[in-house]
Structures are given as C-alpha cells and as structure tokens.
Amino acid sequence: MDIDEGLRDRLIRVGGDLLDSAGPSAVSLREIARRAGVSHGAPRRYFPTHLELLSAIARDGYTDLVGRTTAALAEAADDPRTRLAAVARVYLDFATTRPGRYALMFRHDLLESGHLGLRETSLPLFGLLTDLVARARPTPEPPPRVVAGALWANLHGIVQLWTWGSLPLATGAADPGALLDAALTAHLGPSA
C-alpha cells in the first residue's frame, strides 16, 4: 500500500509520526527529510516553507478528527444531548491519545491558518456543533451560534488545561469527565 506513495504524502506521514511520538518542537524539516530518506532540500519541492509542511500535517489531523467525530456520531443515539456528549468525548480522546497532533493543530503561530484551508476544515465541525446545540436547547436566547461558540471554547479549554495538568492540579479531579459533564449541563441545561 505504501508502494507508489509519493514523496509529498510520505513527508506528511513521516512528519505526522514524528509529531505523535516527539511533539511539535521535534518536527523539523531536516529530521523529516532524514526519516523519509531524502536530502534536506527535497521537501522544498512540495512545501516551500516549514510552515506549509506543518500545516499539511495539521490538516491531516483535522481530517482525522472529523473522521472520528462522524464515526462516533454514526453509532450514537439520536438525542442531541448524547450526541454532543459523544462529540466532546471524541475531542478529548483525540487530544489525549495524540497530544502532539492536537497541540500543533492549535498552534496558529506555526500554521498561518488563514491561508491554508484549515478554517475550511474546522468550520463544518462548528456548524455541526451549532446544529446540535440548536436541537438540544431550543430557547432562542442566546442564539445557538453564541452558545455553540461558548461550548466549543469550554470544551477546548477543558481539554487544553487538562492535558497541561493545570486542571487536575487545580480541581483535584482524576478524570475530566466531571468537567465535561459540568460544561454540557451548564450550556445546555440539565440532561433529561
């Protein structure tokens, strides 16, 4: 299956492996080239700058996240609240099982996110969130987009502060589940 894998794809794959195993700071152009078995100048044919290679790797992570989300939703019940809980779980699992990937995806200083279609990849996820919020919480005020934004930010903050160890230290909790539940209940009201 790796036969005929072009160098461009191989660089993304090798870079992603490196990212997952050693974190964003280890993902240098030269190290990727070394592991791909090419000279340090070769990646330049496909990625003129380091930033563009990192962005391609990040985009790979976004498509993985989208895939995991849709897979989880495919086998979740129809209740919007449980669907939102499933999305939150996927988000958290992704960040904990692939922390390097997750960290890179939100290092906007490394990604020039405006130029590279990253927003186009992540916006559909936000649209999904907004729809679920609108279904789970039919009151018009505040508008679902605002609630979805606040909920997304909450999810993101919990995941980030949790993986950094700040939240476990501050709250004394051993599992982020309680925090996720608290966030969902706060933004959507008590679960039925």
Place this chain on the structure above:
Amino acid sequence: MDIDEGLRDRLIRVGGDLLDSAGPSAVSLREIARRAGVSHGAPRRYFPTHLELLSAIARDGYTDLVGRTTAALAEAADDPRTRLAAVARVYLDFATTRPGRYALMFRHDLLESGHLGLRETSLPLFGLLTDLVARARPTPEPPPRVVAGALWANLHGIVQLWTWGSLPLATGAADPGALLDAALTAHLGPSA
C-alpha cells in the same frame, strides 16, 4: 529608577518588551542580550537555559495579571457575580492588550511549568475564582471546584479562540462580551 537595575532584571524587562512587541518566537537569548547591550553569553550567568529566562518573563506576566485582577476587584461591587465578570474582563483585556505575553504564559512546552513556581503563582488566582463561584452559586452540586474549573476553562478557551480569530469567524460576533456573558450565565445561572 533604572539606575542600579541589575542585569538579571534588565534581561527580564528587555525580554518582556520584545515579547510584547514581536511575540514569543522573537524572544531569543541572543536578541535579548543584544538589546540589553551585553554579549550573547552573559544571560547564562542568571538563566542557564533559554527556558528559564522565558519562564521568568512569563512569571512577570503572571504577577502583572494578578495585580490587574486585584486592582479591578478593589473597585468592584461586592456582588460575587459582578466580581466574576470583572475578573473575566481583566483576563480578556490582558490577553488582547498583551497577546505575546499571554501566549507565552500558556506555552507550557516552553516553560517547564512544574519546576519554576508558575503554578504557585497561578493557583491563588484559581482559589479566588473558586471562592467567588462558591459565593455566587451556593448549590453544592457540582462542587465549586469543578464549576470553577469549568468556568476557568471556558474563559481561557474563549480568550484563546477569540484572539486567534476562530470564534469571531465561527460565531460572526464582533465582540467577545456576548460570549463571556453566555459563559458566566451558563456556569452560574442567570444574573440577578
């Protein structure tokens, strides 16, 4: 006043200025030394590694944030809800007026936060948050520490996604105030 300012303090100050004007990636040891008018090896006397200098600069930011918070609380009404809103405002203002500083303070990969007293500087802020949450929201479940953790994460997420431009794009909002209000209301109940 700058007379007798030791090199150590001068490095922190110059590094902080550089951080505020050009972002975390511009804060190199050699550039700080250049701007401080010393050789590139001089900082090593006080900060054996780049990481320790960055951590000192970040800690400087934490003390500034704590100072702004206590100043805002000193002139805020006694109602815990409005005090929490004031804290949230300070947090947001800090991140928007000093984005480089804010970004560095949460770049845990650059800070080795465990070793350097950063947690000791930020934990009192969390304690304050917990107290205010307990006063603003006397119901025992979920425990105030969990609510405070979720609220802190929400605040942090809003500020981060807002400064990156993700939230303005996704929600179409022009001001983060609505999101902050939504978050406070979600976690604390409707304002009296």
Place this chain on the structure above:
DNA sequence: GGGTCGAGGTAGACAGCGTCTACGGTGGTC
C-alpha cells in the same frame, strides 16, 4: 599594601535549524 580568589561578562566554537542557490540526472516528448 600586595596577593588571591571568585563573580560576572567576553569571545569563539559547535551542532542544528530554515532557507536559498547552483547543479545533476532521469524520463517523456517532439
């Protein structure tokens, strides 16, 4: 008062990085 010692800053080296440039080699096309 002269010698000693240590703190604090200088200067050069090293490896690694991203980027730029000139160069080769190879396969497809007229």
Place this chain on the structure above:
DNA sequence: GACCACCGTAGACGCTGTCTACCTCGACCC
C-alpha cells in the same frame, strides 16, 4: 536523437542555544 521539465542533491548562509576558555575587576585577607 535532442531537448526540456521535473525532482532530488549538495553546499552555503545566517540564525539559534549551549558549552568552554579566558579576562577583568573588585573585595577580602594576611
């Protein structure tokens, strides 16, 4: 068979953080 465009190589440049040897100057001690 000649040409050309593609694709990878190899070396250079300036930058980075870190390590090391050196130097200088002031305080302390006998």
